[in-house]
Amino acid sequence: xxxxxxENTWAEQGREAEIRDAYARRDKAGKRAxxxxxxxAELLARDQMFLRLAGLLRHLGFRDLFExxxxxxxxxxxxxxxxxxEWGAAPRxxxxxxxxxDRIAEARELEPSIHFTVGSGWELPFEDNQMDxxxxxxxxxxxxxxxxxxxxxxxMARVLAPGGAxxxxxxxxxxxxxxxxxxxxxxxxxxxxxxxxxxxxxxLTLAPPIARRLPIRSGALVLTLEALMPFLxxxxxxxxxKPIPEGRNAG
Numbered sequence: 001x002x003x004x005x006x007e008n009t010w011a012e013q014g015r016e017a018e019i020r021d022a023y024a025r026r027d028k029a030g031k032r033a034x035x036x037x038x039x040x041a042e043l044l045a046r047d048q049m050f051l052r053l054a055g056l057l058r059h060l061g062f063r064d065l066f067e068x069x070x071x072x073x074x075x076x077x078x079x080x081x082x083x084x085x086e087w088g089a090a091p092r093x094x095x096x097x098x099x100x101x102d103r104i105a106e107a108r109e110l111e112p113s114i115h116f117t118v119g120s121g122w123e124l125p126f127e128d129n130q131m132d133x134x135x136x137x138x139x140x141x142x143x144x145x146x147x148x149x150x151x152x153x154x155x156m157a158r159v160l161a162p163g164g165a166x167x168x169x170x171x172x173x174x175x176x177x178x179x180x181x182x183x184x185x186x187x188x189x190x191x192x193x194x195x196x197x198x199x200x201x202x203x204l205t206l207a208p209p210i211a212r213r214l215p216i217r218s219g220a221l222v223l224t225l226e227a228l229m230p231f232l233x234x235x236x237x238x239x240x241x242k243p244i245p246e247g248r249n250a251g
Contacts, residue, residue, distance in 0.1 A: 015143065072135045129161045
């Protein structure tokens with residue numbers, strides 16, 4: 001991988017500052033509470049995502065997670081990695097990277113045995129082909145600059161081992177009142193991960209503004225609307241694999 005010059009470093013720092021500022025504004029406005037365990041709609045959306053993710057991992061051949069080297073980019077408080085640990089992944093093989101120091105501090109407090117790092121997704125502290133799986137959950141949509149998204153995607157693909165899986169869960173559509181995020185369509189993912197093979201794609205998650213307005217005990221209604229009205233599903237779950245060079249075995 002070529003060394004990064006001053007111009008690239010400056011650009012990355014600018015992108016990172018924009019993301020930090022956006023999250024600071026969200027936290028100050030109290031929007032972090034929308035994603036709390038105290039929100040029934042949020043709990044249901046997470047459970048549905050994890051259920052679909054578990055099935056996807058099985059389909060991709062990840063039957064035993066114990067020896068799998070896994071990276072969660074934009075890990076936040078480490079919820080996904082803690083769930084993977086519950087599914088059998090060894091903490092020594094779990095790595096989380098996030099730009100926000102307060103999120104990483106909370107993640108370390110919640111699970112000290114997992115490797116959490118404050119760092120940049122544009123310059124990951126890992127060797128080429130080091131990870132068996134890379135996750136990005138609502139990460140790409142936070143990078144509003146198309147070139148920045150492409151650079152980030154290339155770095156994710158760099159650390160992924162041949163035969164490994166890259167899984168993306170993100171907004172499919174842009175929110176007209178949220179300039180800090182952008183929808184990530186299947187076409188955009190094709191641009192970002194053109195060197196990888198798309199093997200699975202699913203739409204899920206009832207539009208949060210609708211789900212939050214439904215009665216607290218309306219889980220069945222949420223699932224019914226999600227099933228019958230696919231145009232109301234705001235998120236996508238995509239799985240890519242990295243091709244294995246000819247004449248070479250994975251691992």
